[in-house]
Amino acid sequence: MTTENNSAGDxxxxxxxxxxxxxxxxxxxxxxxxFIALFTPLLPLKSPTSNFIDSAQGRPPYAPSWKHWFGxxxxxxxxxxxxLYGARISLTVGFxxxxxxxxxxxxxxxxxxxxxxxxxRVSSFVFVVxxxxxxxxxxxxxxxxxxxxxxxxxxxxxxLSIAPVGRLARAATLQYADREFVLAARQxxxxxxxxxxxxxxxxxxxxxxxxxxxxxxxxxxxEGGLAFLGLSVEKGITWGGLIQLGSDASKTLEKAPWISFxxxxxxxxxxxxxxxxxxxxxxxxxxxxxxx
Amino acid sequence: MAGTGKAHLRxxxxxxxxxxxxVVEFGIGRTGLKVNAVxxxxxxxxxxxTLGIVGESGCGKSTTGRAIMQLPRANSGSVVFDGRxxxxxxxxxxxxxxxxxxxxxxxxxSSLNPRRKVRDIVMEPLGIWNRGDKEQQGAAVDKVLxxxxxxxxxxxxxxxxxxxxxxxxxxxxARSLVLEPRLIICDEPVSALDVSVxxxxxxxxxxxxxAHGLTLIFIAHDLAVVKNISDRVAVMYLGKLCEIGPSEGLxxxxxxxxxKVLLDSIPVPDPNAPVGKVAVEGEPPSxxxxxxxxxxxxxxxxxxxxxxxxxxxxxxxxSGHFVACHHxxxxxxxxxxxxxx
Amino acid sequence: xSTNDRNEIxxxxxxxxxxxxxxTPRGIARAVDGISIHVRRGQSLGVVGESGSGKTVLSRxxxxxxxxxxxxxxxxxxxxxxxxxxxxxxxxxxxxxxxxxxxxxxxxTSLNPVMKxxxxxTESLRLHLGMSSSEAFAVAxxxxxxxxxxxxxxxxxxxxxxxxxxxxxxxMIAIALACGPNMLFADEPTTALDVxxxxxxxxxxxxxxxxxxxxxxxxxxxxxxVAGYTDEIAVMYGGKVVERAPTxxxxxxxxxxxxxxxxxxxxxxxxxxxxRLAMIPGRPPDLVNPxxxxxxxxxxxxxxxxxxxxxxxxxxxxxxxxxxxCHFPVGSPEYQERKVELSRSTAGAR
Numbered sequence: 001m002t003t004e005n006n007s008a009g010d011x012x013x014x015x016x017x018x019x020x021x022x023x024x025x026x027x028x029x030x031x032x033x034x035f036i037a038l039f040t041p042l043l044p045l046k047s048p049t050s051n052f053i054d055s056a057q058g059r060p061p062y063a064p065s066w067k068h069w070f071g072x073x074x075x076x077x078x079x080x081x082x083x084l085y086g087a088r089i090s091l092t093v094g095f096x097x098x099x100x101x102x103x104x105x106x107x108x109x110x111x112x113x114x115x116x117x118x119x120x121r122v123s124s125f126v127f128v129v130x131x132x133x134x135x136x137x138x139x140x141x142x143x144x145x146x147x148x149x150x151x152x153x154x155x156x157x158x159x160l161s162i163a164p165v166g167r168l169a170r171a172a173t174l175q176y177a178d179r180e181f182v183l184a185a186r187q188x189x190x191x192x193x194x195x196x197x198x199x200x201x202x203x204x205x206x207x208x209x210x211x212x213x214x215x216x217x218x219x220x221x222x223e224g225g226l227a228f229l230g231l232s233v234e235k236g237i238t239w240g241g242l243i244q245l246g247s248d249a250s251k252t253l254e255k256a257p258w259i260s261f262x263x264x265x266x267x268x269x270x271x272x273x274x275x276x277x278x279x280x281x282x283x284x285x286x287x288x289x290x291x292x
Numbered sequence: 293m294a295g296t297g298k299a300h301l302r303x304x305x306x307x308x309x310x311x312x313x314x315v316v317e318f319g320i321g322r323t324g325l326k327v328n329a330v331x332x333x334x335x336x337x338x339x340x341x342t343l344g345i346v347g348e349s350g351c352g353k354s355t356t357g358r359a360i361m362q363l364p365r366a367n368s369g370s371v372v373f374d375g376r377x378x379x380x381x382x383x384x385x386x387x388x389x390x391x392x393x394x395x396x397x398x399x400x401x402s403s404l405n406p407r408r409k410v411r412d413i414v415m416e417p418l419g420i421w422n423r424g425d426k427e428q429q430g431a432a433v434d435k436v437l438x439x440x441x442x443x444x445x446x447x448x449x450x451x452x453x454x455x456x457x458x459x460x461x462x463x464x465x466a467r468s469l470v471l472e473p474r475l476i477i478c479d480e481p482v483s484a485l486d487v488s489v490x491x492x493x494x495x496x497x498x499x500x501x502x503a504h505g506l507t508l509i510f511i512a513h514d515l516a517v518v519k520n521i522s523d524r525v526a527v528m529y530l531g532k533l534c535e536i537g538p539s540e541g542l543x544x545x546x547x548x549x550x551x552k553v554l555l556d557s558i559p560v561p562d563p564n565a566p567v568g569k570v571a572v573e574g575e576p577p578s579x580x581x582x583x584x585x586x587x588x589x590x591x592x593x594x595x596x597x598x599x600x601x602x603x604x605x606x607x608x609x610x611s612g613h614f615v616a617c618h619h620x621x622x623x624x625x626x627x628x629x630x631x632x633x
Numbered sequence: 634x635s636t637n638d639r640n641e642i643x644x645x646x647x648x649x650x651x652x653x654x655x656x657t658p659r660g661i662a663r664a665v666d667g668i669s670i671h672v673r674r675g676q677s678l679g680v681v682g683e684s685g686s687g688k689t690v691l692s693r694x695x696x697x698x699x700x701x702x703x704x705x706x707x708x709x710x711x712x713x714x715x716x717x718x719x720x721x722x723x724x725x726x727x728x729x730x731x732x733x734x735x736x737x738x739x740x741x742t743s744l745n746p747v748m749k750x751x752x753x754x755t756e757s758l759r760l761h762l763g764m765s766s767s768e769a770f771a772v773a774x775x776x777x778x779x780x781x782x783x784x785x786x787x788x789x790x791x792x793x794x795x796x797x798x799x800x801x802x803x804x805m806i807a808i809a810l811a812c813g814p815n816m817l818f819a820d821e822p823t824t825a826l827d828v829x830x831x832x833x834x835x836x837x838x839x840x841x842x843x844x845x846x847x848x849x850x851x852x853x854x855x856x857x858x859v860a861g862y863t864d865e866i867a868v869m870y871g872g873k874v875v876e877r878a879p880t881x882x883x884x885x886x887x888x889x890x891x892x893x894x895x896x897x898x899x900x901x902x903x904x905x906x907x908x909r910l911a912m913i914p915g916r917p918p919d920l921v922n923p924x925x926x927x928x929x930x931x932x933x934x935x936x937x938x939x940x941x942x943x944x945x946x947x948x949x950x951x952x953x954x955x956x957x958x959c960h961f962p963v964g965s966p967e968y969q970e971r972k973v974e975l976s977r978s979t980a981g982a983r
Contacts (some may be wrong), residue, residue, distance in 0.1 A: 180403040184464070187361055188417040188471065189390045198416070202407040348827035349798075456916050457684075486683040487854060488913035491898035495910055513828065520900035520908060539906040557832035559857030561899060563881045567861035570836050572829055575799045 026273035045081040061256040071258040094220035100158030109169025130163035213278030297605030300614035307336035314369035331531035342508040344522030351528040394468035398480035400460035404452040411447040458489035537613030547615035644671035651708035662920040664690040666872035677849040679859030682869035685917035730761035734809035738821040740801035751789025799830035871928035878955035888957040
């Protein structure tokens with residue numbers, strides 16, 4: 001039997017639909033944010049807590065200038081430094097929350113979708129219960145009752161992401177568990193664990209990775225909301241907190257818009273990048289099979 | 293349960309696979325209704341034989357194939373493979389038997405994991421059973437890939453969707469050969485392929501069967517394809533066996549009215565062949581509520597009262613050729629069976 | 634009488650150098666690449682081909698059912714003498730239903746699952762013929778009877794999922810025939826059905842077409858189906874017509890090696906078991922980068938250098954109405970020469 005000649009055009013050299021310039025731009029921004037979040041204390045920034053009162057300029061807040069790129073707030077603290085420090089808590093909470101959600105929700109979801117039976121019934125019930133609480137209200141309730149540290153706030157948001165992640169993981173698993181290649185794996189003698197890891201997970205990982213990015217966007221926004229209400233990490237510098245300080249009752253927003261503006265922009269650009277990249281990833285993997 | 297008889301079974305020690313009184317039923321959700329997919333059939337396959345199983349949708353042929361593999365297990369009946377009863381095997385023992393019986397599915401693309409490289413897919417069985425080290429496994433895989441006509445280098449770099457349907461089916465065949473099975477069950481392996489590609493795959497299966505001394509069960513709805521590849525053919529209708537016999541004999545002299553109907557319905561690629569007489573009216577009824585007596589009686593041109601009340605059993609009408617019918621097309625009427633209280 | 638004569642000679646529908654190209658990420662896929670066919674009144678043309686031959690795209694192009702984006706059209710489609718090729722869906726709605734109708738392969742996905750089947754028929758009648766609801770239902774019932782749906786009145790009130798595959802296909806035929814079109818496009822109408830039901834549906838179609846003096850374009854990959862139910866057959870490969878002939882002639886006097894190979898690769902009931910099937914090696918051509926010269930050359934056992942550089946034009950064979958595209962057709966001296974070589978080599982290999 002001769003090997004088939006691929007005279008009909010080699011499909012391995014197909015120009016794959018690229019992820020696109022926009023995707024990589026977002027990834028660059030996110031990488032930059034991650035770098036900042038990790039290394040802020042080492043960067044040559046002004047101290048975020050010191051007061052840089054300059055008698056020559058009069059009373060703070062000071063507008064943006066060469067000395068203070070983003071200006072200062074009413075207590076003459078450097079907005080630029082504070083904004084970058086804000087990335088630490090906001091991104092850490094966002095990342096930890098979604099990781100917890102994936103580890104717990106994702107695992108339960110995949111197992112439910114694969115084994116069905118009582119595991120599926122119990123977990124579906126739990127998911128439905130979790131989803132029945134209005135999430136932001138629950139987040140506010142929980143965070144106002146506990147000691148608010150980085151860990152606890154992350155866990156609260158993580159708890160809220162278990163159900164949506166779990167349901168998606170279950171749906172994705174169901175889609176693949178009935179396919180013939182899974183049956184084929186079973187009939188060559190593979191055990192369940194091997195099937196889940198080698199056959200199901202590589203397929204489920206795709207929609208899940210896109211969900212991870214989108215989920216992190218939601219977590220960051222949620223943390224921003226909590227911080228705005230003063231319910232995020234105690235005594236921490238967060239974007240939500242900074243935005244809140246810059247938009248209090250005494251017309252600060254009109255007189256010194258830069259105090260809120262820069263944290264808002266950072267939050268916006270980060271969430272936008274997460275959403276865009278997540279969506280782009282999903283579209284890219286949708287175009288898998290070529291048909292004409 | 294009145295099965296369709298076992299007169300056609302050959303001595304148990306000769307057969308590689310012997311299925312007796314196989315019953316498979318599925319419940320439909322919460323309705324309490326049952327689909328009687330397979331209702332008590334028996335057949336056997338000798339080593340080196342190719343048994344073809346034909347029938348239309350709902351006849352239970354695919355379910356039979358899967359029940360042999362115990363995926364899922366039948367509700368009742370026995371499946372003896374190489375002397376061992378499969379229906380009672382559990383866990384590790386059952387898993388071990390799976391290396392000797394393999395299956396090829398209908399949809400070539402969905403039988404392969406879309407996110408794994410093809411060479412890895414074919415190597416997987418060897419990895420599961422730890423047959424040799426990585427190098428030996430690789431060599432075995434490359435050899436079998438070449439045998440089915442797939443370039444091993446390309447297989448190492450490519451995903452299934454980069455291959456055509458026919459090539460994917462060959463990859464599935466390669467995967468099933470790698471454990472050196474004795475029996476391969478082919479469930480509609482060429483139905484989803486183009487005509488010219490079908491011929492390639494059928495010829496390949498014949499070549500591989502000879503080269504590896506395989507026994508095949510070929511399940512399909514295309515009678516011409518089944519005749520081409522099979523030594524013996526079984527015709528199923530609504531979960532029951534109608535007729536079984538050697539391919540030449542069965543096709544040349546069909547005894548069961550349903551077999552004749554099937555043969556007459558095939559559009560012949562010959563413009564001079566007569567056309568227009570519809571062989572049978574209506575459609576196969578739902579397997580949820582099958583007719584009493586002979587299941588084909590509502591559509592059978594030769595049906596009588598006996599057919600509506602008494603289920604026929606398989607009996608021999610010529611050497612090796614058995615039919616389950618009270619009024620077959622030849623071989624005489626079925627003898628009256630004495631009912632025991 | 635003279636008008637009827639003219640109708641007999643003038644094609645009801647014809648295409649002239651029709652091209653339908655799709656923009657794909659890899660380039661432009663030339664699905665239909667210069668097809669000129671015609672169907673006369675009351676005639677049935679079978680279009681045979683495998684996947685990638687372009688047969689389904691052809692029927693959709695002729696009927697004007699292509700997607701709006703990413704499609705490049707060239708050439709013309711004329712129906713009853715009028716150009717319908719470039720028309721918008723809005724303009725085509727005057728032709729759909731009343732003049733042309735299509736039945737598809739899978740009735741489950743072609744019927745609206747949440748609409749009763751009776752309504753799907755009457756919808757067409759009311760839209761195209763302006764009937765009232767009661768008039769339309771009466772006609773629908775009659776058509777259900779014509780297509781042999783048992784208990785038609787009860788069936789009108791059912792949903793597609795309550796019907797079997799064969800019945801759904803009959804419903805689809807009923808919808809297509811409802812407004813009395815002159816031209817029917819049947820795209821693999823029986824492929825998804827059981828073989829006994831296939832025979833019933835084909836018989837029904839053939840009867841209805843005869844009774845209504847309709848024309849039909851039957852797209853299929855099944856040579857058995859075209860043999861029994863068409864007057865003329867066009868064989869497509871790689872977006873082109875490679876042979877066209879009256880049905881009987883095609884089977885008895887095939888010219889193009891692809892058609893011959895196709896006929897030989899089908900397992901037949903009158904062959905003994907374990908007959909070796911004649912294979913066509915390789916795969917259908919890439920529509921984005923089709924091979925130079927004859928598109929079948931890479932897979933043709935009889936190809937020579939000329940085939941790989943020069944695309945063969947459609948030329949006429951001895952029998953009237955028979956055209957084919959091949960430099961060295963079946964029966965030519967070069968073909969015979971190669972055939973002898975091939976049989977020697979296979980005999981040597983044994």
